[in-house]
Amino acid sequence: MTKRTILSRRHFLKLSGTVGTTALVAACAPGGAPGTTQGGGGETGEMSQSATRSIPELLGADMPGSPDHPNGWTTVLPDLHEGLPPAPGQEPIEISVTRRVDSQTAFGEGDSLENNPWSRMIEKLFGIKLTVAWSWSSGDEQTTKYNLAMASGDMPDYLETVPSSIFLKMIEANLLEDITDAFTMYASQRWQDIWAEYGDLPWIYSSVNGRKYGLPFVSQLAQNDHILWYRKDWFDKLGLSAPQTLDELRDTALAVVEADIGKGAPGTTVGLLANSSYGANWFGSIDPIWAPYGVMPHQWSDLGGELVFDSIRDEMKEPLELLSQWYQDGVFRKDFFTFSTSDSIQDVASSQCGIHYTPSWGAWLDTVRNDPETVWAFTDNPAGPNGARGRSSASSFYPSPFCFRKGMEHVEEIFQITNFMQELSEEHERRFHGWEGFDYEFQEDGSVATTNFFWKFAAIGPVGTRGSGNIDPANRANEVRYQLEWADIPAEERDAYQTLSLEDPTGVTITGKEALLFILDTAEQGKINAFQSLPTPTMIERNSDLNKLQDETILGIIIGDKPMSAFDEFVGQWKSQGGDQITQEVNEWWATRS
Amino acid sequence: MIREKSVASRLFDMGNYLFLFLFGLACLFPMIHVVAVSLSNRAASMGGFVTLWPLGATFQNYLEILEAGPVYKAFLVSVTRTVLGTSINMGMTVLAAYPLSKSSEELKGRSVFMWIVLIAMLFNGGLIPWWMVIRNLGLLNSLWALVLPGALPIWNVILLMNFFREIPRELEEAAIIDGASYWGTLYYVYLPLSVPALATLTLFAAVFHWNAWFDGMVLIMDNSKYPIMTFLRTVVVDMNLQILTVNMDDIYNLSDRSIRAANIVVATVPILIVYPFLQRYFIHGIRLGAVKG
Numbered sequence A: 001m002t003k004r005t006i007l008s009r010r011h012f013l014k015l016s017g018t019v020g021t022t023a024l025v026a027a028c029a030p031g032g033a034p035g036t037t038q039g040g041g042g043e044t045g046e047m048s049q050s051a052t053r054s055i056p057e058l059l060g061a062d063m064p065g066s067p068d069h070p071n072g073w074t075t076v077l078p079d080l081h082e083g084l085p086p087a088p089g090q091e092p093i094e095i096s097v098t099r100r101v102d103s104q105t106a107f108g109e110g111d112s113l114e115n116n117p118w119s120r121m122i123e124k125l126f127g128i129k130l131t132v133a134w135s136w137s138s139g140d141e142q143t144t145k146y147n148l149a150m151a152s153g154d155m156p157d158y159l160e161t162v163p164s165s166i167f168l169k170m171i172e173a174n175l176l177e178d179i180t181d182a183f184t185m186y187a188s189q190r191w192q193d194i195w196a197e198y199g200d201l202p203w204i205y206s207s208v209n210g211r212k213y214g215l216p217f218v219s220q221l222a223q224n225d226h227i228l229w230y231r232k233d234w235f236d237k238l239g240l241s242a243p244q245t246l247d248e249l250r251d252t253a254l255a256v257v258e259a260d261i262g263k264g265a266p267g268t269t270v271g272l273l274a275n276s277s278y279g280a281n282w283f284g285s286i287d288p289i290w291a292p293y294g295v296m297p298h299q300w301s302d303l304g305g306e307l308v309f310d311s312i313r314d315e316m317k318e319p320l321e322l323l324s325q326w327y328q329d330g331v332f333r334k335d336f337f338t339f340s341t342s343d344s345i346q347d348v349a350s351s352q353c354g355i356h357y358t359p360s361w362g363a364w365l366d367t368v369r370n371d372p373e374t375v376w377a378f379t380d381n382p383a384g385p386n387g388a389r390g391r392s393s394a395s396s397f398y399p400s401p402f403c404f405r406k407g408m409e410h411v412e413e414i415f416q417i418t419n420f421m422q423e424l425s426e427e428h429e430r431r432f433h434g435w436e437g438f439d440y441e442f443q444e445d446g447s448v449a450t451t452n453f454f455w456k457f458a459a460i461g462p463v464g465t466r467g468s469g470n471i472d473p474a475n476r477a478n479e480v481r482y483q484l485e486w487a488d489i490p491a492e493e494r495d496a497y498q499t500l501s502l503e504d505p506t507g508v509t510i511t512g513k514e515a516l517l518f519i520l521d522t523a524e525q526g527k528i529n530a531f532q533s534l535p536t537p538t539m540i541e542r543n544s545d546l547n548k549l550q551d552e553t554i555l556g557i558i559i560g561d562k563p564m565s566a567f568d569e570f571v572g573q574w575k576s577q578g579g580d581q582i583t584q585e586v587n588e589w590w591a592t593r594s
Numbered sequence B: 001m002i003r004e005k006s007v008a009s010r011l012f013d014m015g016n017y018l019f020l021f022l023f024g025l026a027c028l029f030p031m032i033h034v035v036a037v038s039l040s041n042r043a044a045s046m047g048g049f050v051t052l053w054p055l056g057a058t059f060q061n062y063l064e065i066l067e068a069g070p071v072y073k074a075f076l077v078s079v080t081r082t083v084l085g086t087s088i089n090m091g092m093t094v095l096a097a098y099p100l101s102k103s104s105e106e107l108k109g110r111s112v113f114m115w116i117v118l119i120a121m122l123f124n125g126g127l128i129p130w131w132m133v134i135r136n137l138g139l140l141n142s143l144w145a146l147v148l149p150g151a152l153p154i155w156n157v158i159l160l161m162n163f164f165r166e167i168p169r170e171l172e173e174a175a176i177i178d179g180a181s182y183w184g185t186l187y188y189v190y191l192p193l194s195v196p197a198l199a200t201l202t203l204f205a206a207v208f209h210w211n212a213w214f215d216g217m218v219l220i221m222d223n224s225k226y227p228i229m230t231f232l233r234t235v236v237v238d239m240n241l242q243i244l245t246v247n248m249d250d251i252y253n254l255s256d257r258s259i260r261a262a263n264i265v266v267a268t269v270p271i272l273i274v275y276p277f278l279q280r281y282f283i284h285g286i287r288l289g290a291v292k293g
Helices: A009-026 A042-047 A055-062 A117-126 A139-152 A164-172 A180-186 A189-196 A232-238 A246-259 A287-293 A314-329 A341-349 A365-370 A411-426 A475-488 A496-502 A508-521 A537-558 A565-593 B007-038 B042-046 B060-068 B070-100 B110-122 B127-136 B154-166 B169-177 B182-193 B195-211 B214-219 B228-236 B248-254 B257-290
Strands: A093-100 A128-136 A215-218 A227-231 A300-303 A306-309 A355-358 A376-379 A391-393 A397-404 A440-442 A448-450 A526-528
Touching: A055 A117, A093 A139, A093 A411, A117 A128, A117 A411, A128 A139, A139 A164, A139 B127, A139 B214, A164 A397, A180 A411, A189 A411, A227 A232, A227 A508, A232 A246, A232 A376, A246 A314, A246 A355, A287 A314, A287 A391, A306 A565, A314 A537, A314 A565, A341 A365, A341 B042, A365 B042, A376 A508, A411 A475, A440 A496, A448 A496, A475 A496, A475 A508, A537 A565, B007 B257, B042 B257, B060 B070, B060 B257, B070 B110, B070 B154, B070 B182, B070 B195, B070 B228, B070 B257, B110 B154, B127 B214, B154 B195, B169 B182, B182 B195, B195 B228, B195 B257, B214 B228, B228 B257
Parallel strands: A093 A128, A391 A526
Antiparallel strands: A215 A397, A227 A355, A227 A376, A300 A306, A440 A448
């Protein structure tokens, strides 16, 4: 599914040469004072032969990359659209946008969300100034502000990640621009090709009656797919090997508990991490235990053309019995069902728990800091009784789209910026790692250190935003593959960024990258919820009650509070209390889709 | 009056003190815990090792949030807002309470004014009309949006009005006979006599302005102009890390309990400091306003 372009050094130089010339051709007419260039190294001399200003000259300090450092690198910008950059002195077009921010969205001296290296680059290259109409950080704040904007009729031009409920209201009130034609006209061929690979998934949440009203937020492939992480140092000490089946996992976890190797008070070692979200969640999930049995609580499966709610299927019983037995044996924390997902991180950070199902970034750094002997390793998800391995997976296309105000005049410009950013950030041989003093800093010894800031927080979506969106779901995987190839370059020839990406004192960063590639290589294990749509009317009305019923039953059975027979009762109640209605609605949706 | 105490009564007293002591301690515990977490290194607090004493004691968290800037900016916004808002509140309160404390013979149409004030206190237009009024006045995104909409705290006006009414009329009459105007009486007679009430109301107003977060959220569109409580909310609100990013550093940074705790301490300490200074008046003022005799 993923295409990779591998460039040799010669190709690369050729490419930069071409871009250099096109930059000259595309550059605007002479005039205006020459921009200040950074450092004033050899690069400028080469360019100044021509009277026109090159793109690097035009951008000055806002040109990404660090070509002037002895071990720096050059960023190769994509070609600009005809007529760009704008002539000097031309007034920039203003586009107002909404933005998500949080406490990590901090800028250096003089910079802000409206004025930073990214926004200055966009303004200079495209003549567009993006103004922030308003920003939000939490979900309810986002909903409140979108509601206020709708009620007052004061809609910004470009709306970042509109929540589904608001999106539907806006469609009803005819406040959003139809971008069906704009997408085919303005989006780059590459962009359209990438999304075409995913069929109708990209547009499921942002189209109404076959018309598109927004660009989806795209997360990374396998972002929340789990594999089994374990403490290799403990396993070595106890002579254990990585479990290959669920039975072995149980025995291994119990051996860890028995040895009480954890760092807490005696008797507090936890075998396998679990928390109150017994379905799929983002840390310490137990979904790879359900999946080998073909079910995933809360999700829908396609059984011979009909969608069925997994939580009520008979196939649930076997893993339920298994989990209940494990709980009784002491594999889980006695009070695991009182822990929220984020609270359960604590057991891992404090070295009380050494085995957990977590995404590729699960080698948790706090553990290493608290206990320097920590060695994290990952292994394939242990197989179920029939040899099947599985886990929950999610569509990369999220329900909150980026939308355009009805009658917005600059739809094309947003597409142009996105085309440009897609090429720049997803073609990794362009070597775009952000800006010096913004994303990274050079140390005195010539090495590079990343800051806590990331250019994507400053950029507008779909390529960018606080949640770090992309066009290509495989972008991160491509980047990791590209960067791991740098290991073939002799150490003394690497530039500072290559050295940085390959050095890893704690070992967790490289392990995380390998884990991501491993998860992608075993992508067939992923089980995606077959129901990919906004909640149906009965779901909106009944789901909170039905979920409560389900949580009580399933957690109750696992901890032995309820007998297995409670499951059949639950199925009956679920069906009679609206479940049947929901199943019907879900299948109506399914019928329209296929 | 000294009374011989029985053993049982002594035991009861001791039990009582012990209970109250433990209860007080229980109230103090979370605060000390937050301070301890804010002074610990991140790994220790993420591991849940910190209880009442900082581990790997460090000021790093404070330095980090102050260097990062937003908390510092938000702090300044809140200080300005509190000073400005409290001054406006108190000025308006005094100017409204004084005439309203007069009888209807002295102030023609007093009951009409009173009704207007009461209706405004009991009913309001709801969030969206309120927001649109402020927007159409062009206040959005400015500090004035935080201090002007609530410029006249009606509850405080009623408290102060009742307080003024308790001041003997004779004092005012004496002042007027001596040639004082209404302004003079207010300034030389009423205000000096109402210091406890004014101090209490000032405290109310200051605490209100310091703690308010909702208006900051909906009226300030630019997050770099947020007052501290609105900012604090962006820090402590539980992030849904699932929709963030695969950038591990980012997930790591956002789940930092020590930094959150440091932010909470920075946001709470100023108002904690104000309390002891005004508490003397506070108790006095509440009592005076409460009993009408």
